[in-house]
Amino acid sequence: MNDALGVTKLALLIDGDNVRATLMPEIMAKAESLGTVAVRRIYGQFTAGKMKSWLKHIDPFDLTKVDVTPTRSGKNAADIRLVIEAMDMLHGRQLDGVCIASSDSDFTQLADRIRAIAISAYGFGEKKAPAAFRKAFDQFFELGNAEAPKTRTRKPPAAKPTPPTAKLTPPAAKPARHDRRPDG
Secondary structure, eight states, rough: OOOTTOOOEEEEEETTTSSSSGGGGHHHHHHHHHSSSEEEEEEEEETTTTTTTGHHHTTTTTTTTEEEEOOTTOHHHHHHHHHHHHHHHHHOOOSSSEEEEOOGGGGHHHHHHHHHOOOEEEEETTTSSSHHHHHSEEEEEEEETTTOOOOOOOOOOOOOOOOOOOOOOOOOOOOOOOOOOOOO
8 A cells, every 4th residue: 555655654563572672773774674664663561671771762763662561460461552553553544564573473463464454564573483473474574683693613622721730940050060179
């Protein structure tokens, strides 16, 4: 559903509990290569402090932070909120695609649903993302490859420690021998 100008309008929804903040520049670069990122939201529990690393990215990337406090410990309230808002966006806005940044397979059905209504679904996640999750998207971008080189270099063997040796001192200089013969 590109508009008359040919612009692809996207929503970027980030599972902040599941994606490292250091990946934000990579996420945004890849999302912007797909079209105009009109909606930018990050979901997580900001009041608890565990989302502190994301705070420095809020203003530079024009993210709307969605602070979600779970009613009980161990619940995935942020995931549920992301899904609810994604569904609201699908029915209330003219979007050409939805980008979901997470490695959590709980979003597999959301990606399937987005594609079922003829809207593109793009996934952004780390190597740990399950295969079924990756396949649910029109396109999946694996994040973090630039941080870790794929080729291994052999480390030189560690030098064997030398056993402690007694301090060697040079032998004491022997007094010079002067053979004196008595004169006479």
